[in-house]
Amino acid sequence: MGMNEPIEPGGGPSLDDLAVYALDAHEPEEAQAIAAYLDQAPGAARRERALRDAAGEYGAAAAPESDPPGDLRERVLGAARAGRVPSPVVAGASPIDVHRTELSRMVMLLADLTPGEWGRPVDPPEFAGWTVHDVAAHIAANESLLADHLGVPVPGVPETEQDNIGRTAAAQARHRTLPPRVAVGELELAAEAVDTEVQARGESRLDERVEWWDGPTALRVALLVRAFETWTHADDVRRATGRPMVAPPEQSLRTMASAACGFVPAFLAVREVHHPGRVVRFRFDDLGPEAAWEVDLGVIGGVRPAGELVVDTEIAMSGLAFCRAVSNRPAGDNDFTATGDSALAAAVVDALPALAFL
Amino acid sequence: MEQRRIHQGKWAERVLAERLAGGDRSALVDLYDRYAGFVYGLALRTLANRQAAEDVTQEVFCALWENPGQFEPGRGTLRGFLGTMTHRRAVDLIRREEARRRRESRAPADRDGPDLAETVARSDATGRVRDALATLPEAQRRALELAYFHGHTYRQVATVLQIPEGTAKSRLRLGLQRIAEILRPELSEKWA
Numbered sequence: 442m443g444m445n446e447p448i449e450p451g452g453g454p455s456l457d458d459l460a461v462y463a464l465d466a467h468e469p470e471e472a473q474a475i476a477a478y479l480d481q482a483p484g485a486a487r488r489e490r491a492l493r494d495a496a497g498e499y500g501a502a503a504a505p506e507s508d509p510p511g512d513l514r515e516r517v518l519g520a521a522r523a524g525r526v527p528s529p530v531v532a533g534a535s536p537i538d539v540h541r542t543e544l545s546r547m548v549m550l551l552a553d554l555t556p557g558e559w560g561r562p563v564d565p566p567e568f569a570g571w572t573v574h575d576v577a578a579h580i581a582a583n584e585s586l587l588a589d590h591l592g593v594p595v596p597g598v599p600e601t602e603q604d605n606i607g608r609t610a611a612a613q614a615r616h617r618t619l620p621p622r623v624a625v626g627e628l629e630l631a632a633e634a635v636d637t638e639v640q641a642r643g644e645s646r647l648d649e650r651v652e653w654w655d656g657p658t659a660l661r662v663a664l665l666v667r668a669f670e671t672w673t674h675a676d677d678v679r680r681a682t683g684r685p686m687v688a689p690p691e692q693s694l695r696t697m698a699s700a701a702c703g704f705v706p707a708f709l710a711v712r713e714v715h716h717p718g719r720v721v722r723f724r725f726d727d728l729g730p731e732a733a734w735e736v737d738l739g740v741i742g743g744v745r746p747a748g749e750l751v752v753d754t755e756i757a758m759s760g761l762a763f764c765r766a767v768s769n770r771p772a773g774d775n776d777f778t779a780t781g782d783s784a785l786a787a788a789v790v791d792a793l794p795a796l797a798f799l
Numbered sequence: 800m801e802q803r804r805i806h807q808g809k810w811a812e813r814v815l816a817e818r819l820a821g822g823d824r825s826a827l828v829d830l831y832d833r834y835a836g837f838v839y840g841l842a843l844r845t846l847a848n849r850q851a852a853e854d855v856t857q858e859v860f861c862a863l864w865e866n867p868g869q870f871e872p873g874r875g876t877l878r879g880f881l882g883t884m885t886h887r888r889a890v891d892l893i894r895r896e897e898a899r900r901r902r903e904s905r906a907p908a909d910r911d912g913p914d915l916a917e918t919v920a921r922s923d924a925t926g927r928v929r930d931a932l933a934t935l936p937e938a939q940r941r942a943l944e945l946a947y948f949h950g951h952t953y954r955q956v957a958t959v960l961q962i963p964e965g966t967a968k969s970r971l972r973l974g975l976q977r978i979a980e981i982l983r984p985e986l987s988e989k990w991a
């Protein structure tokens with residue numbers, strides 16, 4: 442078939458005309474006629490879409506990025522929100538949504554790195570000698586481990602170690618011989634496998650046990666730990682590459698903060714600080730209404746909504762700062778105010794990073 | 800601004816699209832922060848006017864936020880989709896301006912700025928599409944640049960290059976076809 446002949450037996454535009462149309466390079470009346478034809482010709486429409494996608498990628502490849510003026514961001518966001526009001530944040534996000542949000546953000550962050558950024562060192566002392574590439578390999582290894590435990594292993598990932606440290610070391614050694622895009626690809630495949638599986642299982646099965654580093658763990662906990670860790674390391678990558686740190690969405694932070702409250706007794710236990718029967722209330726002033734939870738320091742996981750227990754001390758602080766403290770990362774603002782037993786409050790806040798090494 | 804390498808996975812973009820569809824305000828921020836440099840850069844490259852580029856940038860993000868279902872993750876990348884939206888609006892602006900100039904009998908404005916070859920050379924050398932552009936015959940590259948970045952119709956391309964209109968169409972089709980085949984190799988058997 443010649444490229445000037447109609448592409449379909451009954452007539453219609455030629456392939457030349459479809460390409461010109463995909464480039465928006467027809468005269469207006471010609472474009473209208475082609476548009477009308479494509480509305481009724483799905484085969485031709487598919488070809489046109491392929492050409493139009495190619496036109497979009499051509500533009501993407503050929504035009505250099507350019508920093509917009511600084512004030513454009515708020516103008517655009519304000520105009521967009523005025524055109525369509527965002528959904529209200531009424532409650533904490535499901536661990537499924539928290540996981541998929543932070544993992545997808547990490548994938549896109551890594552996908553945007555320039556070749557020179559992959560070799561930058563990251564700053565946490567426990568990762569001395571690690572580069573951004575090593576962090577990506579570490580996150581991919583841990584996500585593929587969860588995928589393994591959910592019965593959806595990632596094809597082509599050879600690591601079989603079942604512990605965090607061993608699996609990370611093996612994955613990093615392998616990825617140091619491979620292009621960075623392989624780590625990004627493995628992370629995305631693992632995250633998608635986990636996401637697809639947990640969505641299929643649904644909310645009702647989030648309390649089922651899954652094998653984890655130190656034994657069977659509720660799936661909701663495993664997902665939140667993965668999200669927490671991924672967000673923490675995404676900010677490590679952002680600092681290493683000169684990007685601003687990014688907080689999880691408010692609805693995710695509520696879920697992450699309330700879950701982390703449940704681990705406060707474990708944080709204290711690691712520090713060999715014991716206060717059985719004592720109760721702490723956390724109140725987070727940046728997480729919307731009723732963002733307050735009470736924790737019996739003698740019961741790991743025993744977090745309750747505020748108002749149910751007799752409280753020995755109340756700690757008011759930023760939820761974001763609380764989560765960053767749990768991750769042992771700089772928060773900029775670790776200030777808190779305590780009412781009641783201030784010494785207990787200080788001991789609790791001091792213990793927050795105790796399990797960050799995991 | 801150093802050019803980026805783009806990973807071509809689809810899952811992360813699908814999650815972002817779903818978050819946008821759900822009205823998640825943080826997804827709107829993520830969308831802008833990730834793609835504003837590209838959208839603004841493409842608009843600026845096409846329009847050679849900062850205010851117009853800002854206006855197009857705002858239109859593109861508002862349009863996608865207000866109607867997120869426009870983007871179908873299985874059909875292409877979000878970057879390609881935003882590129883199409885940006886280009887279409889920019890070309891509309893160029894043609895309205897040209898029509899106004901014709902009505903006012905003014906000479907067309909000179910379009911300063913780098914040509915495509917110079918732009919590609921400055922861009923990051925990685926990427927399959929960029930590699931494909933480098934292998935295109937000059938005649939096809941020039942035709943694509945005139946149509947895409949200068950908003951010319953195929954007739955205007957023919958006039959500028961002093962070639963028949965049919966030849967202009969063919970050059971545009973061959974260049975675009977080559978890019979499409981880079982993106983989807985299975986297409987090479989299916990054009991006929």
